[in-house]
Amino acid sequence: MAEIVLEARDLSKEFKGFTAVKGVNLQVRRGTIHALIGPNGAGKSTVFNLITRFLPPTRGRILYKGRDITRARPADVARMGLVRSFQISAVFPHLSVLENVRVALQRPLGTSFHFWKPEASLHGLHERARDLIDAVNLAAWADRAAVELPYGRKRALEIATTLALDPEVMLLDEPLAGMGHEDIGHTAALIRRVAAGRTVLMVEHNLSVVADLSDTITVLRRGEVLAEGPYDTVSRDPEVREAYMGAGHG
């Protein structure tokens, strides 16, 4: 059994008396793709916001690599290698793809701070930016302004800027939302590629992609964990079928 890299213990969130998340326990194993699914309003986004420290929990604890991050600031959590992508996309529309990735590489988030480094290491920076752009299949778009990219490519650029922070754990918030069929295929393949050597926790509605990509799926319903396991197990669970798949999703 792989090491637990990220863990929620008895996590709860109340909004003015309404309990959106109720005693959620979640264990994400290192090196896996773990998906959080559930019907609308199940609490997925709230759990995600709690884990990334965008919301303070009412009760419970969050552990990252065994350290309690329940009260850590989002920026500190990112610095520790737990990085959230997509909804806080930091893509500058009028910079080129290459410039965007270079800016992301220069962000003083990690242990390195590149601004003052001599030309030799700036050259290394350029090469790293090119490598990241290749990794997300954007080489042909490297000199185009981000604003000119088609939707799916823009999301690929967001993945590249997230990868620039060299996250140990990548948190993806609905990575396929709003995408057409072709972009979904490309982005799913990209997620699989970038997950190599990392851990991915994602909230996603597209069940066929979740089934295809995920090692573990946690199903939430009304703020509670309803089921957890590999897709084959979870999708056969009568309660899951009733609460989720039977409700016409996916």
Ligand SMILES: Nc1ncnc2c1ncn2[C@@H]1O[C@H](COP(=O)(O)OP(=O)(O)OP(=O)(O)O)[C@@H](O)[C@H]1O
């Ligand atoms: N800031 C808030 N104030 C009050 N209620 C909230 C707040 N954020 C979420 N909720 C409520 O908490 C519940 C869970 O919402 P959440 O967005 O986490 O669900 P979700 O599973 O992500 O849903 P969706 O699939 O629709 O995105 C919902 O009933 C929602 O209305």
